[in-house]
Amino acid sequence: METRKQEKQNLSLFICPICRRPLEYDAHSYRCRSGHCYDIAREGYVNLLPVNQRHSDMPGDDRAMVNARTGFLDGGWYEPLRERLCMLTKELAPEKAILLDAGCGEGYYTGALSRILSEKAGRAAGIDLSKSAVRRAAKRCPDAEIAVASVYHMPLTERSADILINCFSPLAAEEFTRVLKPGGFFLYVVPDRKHLWEMKEILYDAPYENSPSDGSYAGFRQIGAVPLEFRMRLQKQEDIMDLFQMTPYAWKTPKSGRDRLAEFRELTVTAQFRILVFQREGRNDSGQFSSQ
Numbered sequence: 001m002e003t004r005k006q007e008k009q010n011l012s013l014f015i016c017p018i019c020r021r022p023l024e025y026d027a028h029s030y031r032c033r034s035g036h037c038y039d040i041a042r043e044g045y046v047n048l049l050p051v052n053q054r055h056s057d058m059p060g061d062d063r064a065m066v067n068a069r070t071g072f073l074d075g076g077w078y079e080p081l082r083e084r085l086c087m088l089t090k091e092l093a094p095e096k097a098i099l100l101d102a103g104c105g106e107g108y109y110t111g112a113l114s115r116i117l118s119e120k121a122g123r124a125a126g127i128d129l130s131k132s133a134v135r136r137a138a139k140r141c142p143d144a145e146i147a148v149a150s151v152y153h154m155p156l157t158e159r160s161a162d163i164l165i166n167c168f169s170p171l172a173a174e175e176f177t178r179v180l181k182p183g184g185f186f187l188y189v190v191p192d193r194k195h196l197w198e199m200k201e202i203l204y205d206a207p208y209e210n211s212p213s214d215g216s217y218a219g220f221r222q223i224g225a226v227p228l229e230f231r232m233r234l235q236k237q238e239d240i241m242d243l244f245q246m247t248p249y250a251w252k253t254p255k256s257g258r259d260r261l262a263e264f265r266e267l268t269v270t271a272q273f274r275i276l277v278f279q280r281e282g283r284n285d286s287g288q289f290s291s292q
């Protein structure tokens, strides 16, 4: 299989986290002209977290959460969301576009998006703080560059990305403004009011709706909000608990709620998202966008 790892010396989409100079990579490592070197792990990712930020035990999502999410996503339950993201990207990405998935997790969306990009002679990269997630992302996305890095200090140069994706990950609006080209697009996936409502009704005595996440962010203009709703007929307890594990409710649900949910053998749950579409202000504002 011809992948990036067999190619010779290539200019990376990432920059050196220490000196901020361009990185080149070969089959084994990434290097900058100042002599900093980052080994490529067996799975194909590179760790670009500054050494002083690597000490914490398990930054980002832990392995149990990553396993649950992988199991659920591999079941294809969020396929409609991935398809919609791909459609939007196809519509918005210029030829030779650079796409960054900021908080790429195990690369479920990144892999499909990178295929869209390669159809347009573009390239994709993904970063995530969780090494367990990045390991899987690198395997899943042989055509994308994948790194362990923080979305708050992204190893990318100013104005280098045409499209930025954020799918249920921490929002670092200022950093996103820095790396996006003027006129570039930011797709922000957020849960809508009734997302996973049926599950919340089981977990909580008095469930509440999500508050809408339409925010305004300096440097961005919102040009669309694409609603997406579908039902998932979960017919295995494992799928139900995997979905639970990948939500924030896993942290804050009282044991009684979790026990109630664990008794369900099947459950029909509504998935309800909005994909907020922002455009980076500045030159090339086009606002061309039809999928409202």
Ligand SMILES: [Zn+2]
Pocket: 016, 017, 018, 019, 020, 021, 032, 033, 034, 035, 036
């Ligand atoms: Zn360097």
